[in-house]
Amino acid sequence: MRTLNDSMYNSYKCWLQTSLPEEGILKTINPLLPKEGYRIRQLNNHISIEGGSNAGLIYGTFALHRRLAAGHDIDCEGAPRIARRVINHWDNPDGSIERGYAGKSIFFKNGELNYSIEQVNDYARLLASIGINEITINNVNVSAEGAKLLTDMLPDVKKIADIFRPWNIRISLAINFESPVLLDGMPTADPLDPNVRLWWEKRVEEIYSMIPDFSGFLVKADSEFIGGPVAHGRTEADGANMLARILAPFGGVVYWRCFIYDCLQDWRDSTIDRPKAAYEIFMPQDGLFEPNVILQIKNGPCDFQVREPNSPLLGALKKTNRALELQITQEYTGQQIDLYYLGTQWEEVFSFPVDDKLVLRDLMGKKINCIVGISNIGNDENWTGNILAQANLYAFGRLAWDPSLTAGEILKEWIPMTFGGNTEVIEKIYEILMRSRETYEKYTTPMGLGWMVNVHSHYGPSPEGYEYSKWGTYHRANYKAIGIDRTSKGTKFTLQYHPSLTAMFDDINKCPEKLLLFFHRLNYSHVMKNGKTLLQHYYDLHFEGVEDVEEFIEIWKSLEPHLPKKAYDNVLERLKLQLKNAIEWRDVLNTYFYRFTGIPDAKGRKIYE
């Protein structure tokens, strides 16, 4: 039913190259099904796809694609568990993408919306195939230029919305809260000022006159040097509610990001602890937000590190709608050079406990009825720079549809859809992708330490690159110990969790070892469960990480005969760069701790002076 060759790879560049049978599919709308739901049946002389609406038919069609490629039974039913499945683009009007690793924006160029209709339509189809139903096209860091999407560029936003609409994808915009000042020179953007409200009312009316299904505004406010209601002496709720009340009559929502912390922290002040910030700001306002405000919360309390506990805010808020924000683009996780399948990480995020009974997955589709992913695509021919990074976009969409899927199940769909049915290919790619996150973690910052990256680029090691900065990202390593004590005897961060979790994280014997240095400050001589010292364990992981990458390269090379040349070369090139990066991390980090301790590797492996 399907073949795979270079020319198909070139033309589709993604998992959509599966061919559907041209005939024999009967599509009908069945109003008894959920609106976005579908049912597929193999009947005697045809395949029936029923959909709760046109959207359901779209999703049913792609489900059929998927099941044919993965070799699953055709008969099935489906409906999304989560209502809002959103992609955020961090695309700037000049065509650059903040933390983008796959070329330039497919939407913007030279300060305007300037795009290929065909490419954007291909992208809409790609997103529809994994069930995405909303997209924010511009960066949350909204410059004065970007703010013009609300005004001068609005007719062009409408055209984009028209491309996405047939694919059941609505448009939202990231706005700058100071837009009344930036765009119209108004004296203030105070959310309680009547003229400011009037200004926003006008904008919203204009938007809905052109884009009747416009989804709403995404707001990064009072964060990282960007203005917001607090700068006007108001609260986050004041700001979000002002916008929400204006949007409500049109069915629009406000996504209000909770990524707020002191980004001018004094490193000397160890009483401030960055991961505590969002909870401290938003918990007192729980219940004060309008029903169409959605608080958008990153999975971890820091910032998309290789391993963090879940943000306590996700579970703690009781009366406020919220969205889980995941980062598909690999900012701190290899930048689409290093292999890093995020599915495994996200599976853990969903499995992370909220209290003594529930895990995050249990909340999904309820008060957390929205998932947002930061896009990893750009205008690179294969969308994601590294073709294997497509698995992350795919996994995001599938998990947004159904958070109970496992990382492995998703890969078993994606690999055959992308590389064909060869068992060796499927098994080997499955192996390296499933191992990829742990490998990356081994050679970078294991045990929950995080950061230690090069300043600005966030790629490659710089153990003290952010150590004395204003960003609140400290590990305070010295000659005998490392880490921040975040227990209830330390910065008290653990008190933000349900008591059962506080107890677990506080107790060095119960705290998951993979998060040990997130929660505890430990001597290098601390003995791990495997009997090794923390230091030796650390050395071992770094040596292992490099060995893993060497193994990945060998595995990949063995697949050469079975893969399209372009895909093979693309990944091999990246793997070689990854090996270089892994060696750099291993050597720099091992040396960093060796210089503190003077303790050599127990196995006598090379650590540089």
Next chain:
Amino acid sequence: MRTLNDSMYNSYKCWLQTSLPEEGILKTINPLLPKEGYRIRQLNNHISIEGGSNAGLIYGTFALHRRLAAGHDIDCEGAPRIARRVINHWDNPDGSIERGYAGKSIFFKNGELNYSIEQVNDYARLLASIGINEITINNVNVSAEGAKLLTDMLPDVKKIADIFRPWNIRISLAINFESPVLLDGMPTADPLDPNVRLWWEKRVEEIYSMIPDFSGFLVKADSEFIGGPVAHGRTEADGANMLARILAPFGGVVYWRCFIYDCLQDWRDSTIDRPKAAYEIFMPQDGLFEPNVILQIKNGPCDFQVREPNSPLLGALKKTNRALELQITQEYTGQQIDLYYLGTQWEEVFSFPVDDKLVLRDLMGKKINCIVGISNIGNDENWTGNILAQANLYAFGRLAWDPSLTAGEILKEWIPMTFGGNTEVIEKIYEILMRSRETYEKYTTPMGLGWMVNVHSHYGPSPEGYEYSKWGTYHRANYKAIGIDRTSKGTKFTLQYHPSLTAMFDDINKCPEKLLLFFHRLNYSHVMKNGKTLLQHYYDLHFEGVEDVEEFIEIWKSLEPHLPKKAYDNVLERLKLQLKNAIEWRDVLNTYFYRFTGIPDAKGRKIYE
């Protein structure tokens, strides 16, 4: 004879506000004097200025200004010790200035030469007043845009040359060695390719047809990712000589920079030592360069750090013309925020031994008959951002004219010329400027360590910011020691000096303590001549540095009644920023070493964990 008030400060913005008597000056040319020389005599009813040429008259007139302001006898003679007194601008066509801290370029804007004739003429007069006779208007890092100065922008270069000519200042251009490729798409820039030579011949003919007194080309080649002859399998001499032979008939020269080193070094490889690079490259080529090639050598073997030994190349080359390159712009030395009078540093550079008999000053005007300073000016109203940074431009010009002047003598001219004759003002500004360099050194990287700055910006502390980078700038601190052993038992850098210096630097008891960590790797427990451990000495210097800045602020405040408000406010604002910076350096660096050692300050002062 002179007064100083706000309006004069505003209009002249520099030391040139001294009023000359309107009448009673007789200027005559005396061909018996050196061409740029002058003689001034107070006669009965007039002052006579004789000049060896018009240039001599210009310099004589400014000398009269200076002597009147400083209260010196009017009768005097003068002639420059050094033939070529050059300012290099690191100005880019887009108007930015690489490592500029006083606003934008006064020459460039939006990709073209776009300037105020009045401002450029003011600047020419300013430079003439201190004896500068040549200027390179564009950045040594020549982009494809900047390369067009040779072609499209040449008519505009001519206009600039016309403004500078009456002030006895010639123009030179920084060129990109790859220009034939960049500008005309030629297949190569190989200096031995006849077509390449023809291409340059054409350029040079064109230039001299428009600018008959054009001085020559400044070339940064094979350095920091910029192409050069080595990239074509040739030598530096091949590249420089090709250009020199073309320029020779027109009287032009080639300034060939020696700032070449491995900027992709592997930090693991301790056999490479960046300061050795220039000597290793250029010494074997000594004598191979055409007579109109001038090798342009930075004062230190690293890169304008707060304290370095002199580059061994300055003294070692025997058969090659050379220029001493100094950095007036305060890249690593406070960025015109922190007070840093470079005069004291340059006096040391000239007093640094070349062998067992001579110091660098003794070579000046001979094989080193050229001094180059990297400009510290921009379009800020007071030229240099911090008005006190004007002293550095002034000192550069005066030392280029006469390297035997002391830093103090120069200040005693500059202060009254700039701030008037009030004794308290003169004495107090003298004090803080004379102390400023040592103060900056105390709170940053004393004992010759260098670097430890924030990546990219080069302002503020980041002790390991460059530690694992590719730039060759390592200090390799660990729990017990710091520094690179550059002695003849270490990287052998000291062998590049005359044996008497090798012996001095090799011997830990004879090596100047202020350069101890440049040449030696030492334990923190090393006992200094003052009886303190290295570590305690280090702590003490950092505490003292901050105290000095606090004292500077008090001294400056005491001058408020005697200073124009604008100048007073300008410096006070910078001093307050400096205090913040000094505290940051003190705390970060003390903490950095405390974390390695666990040894607190002997006097119990606060060191953060």
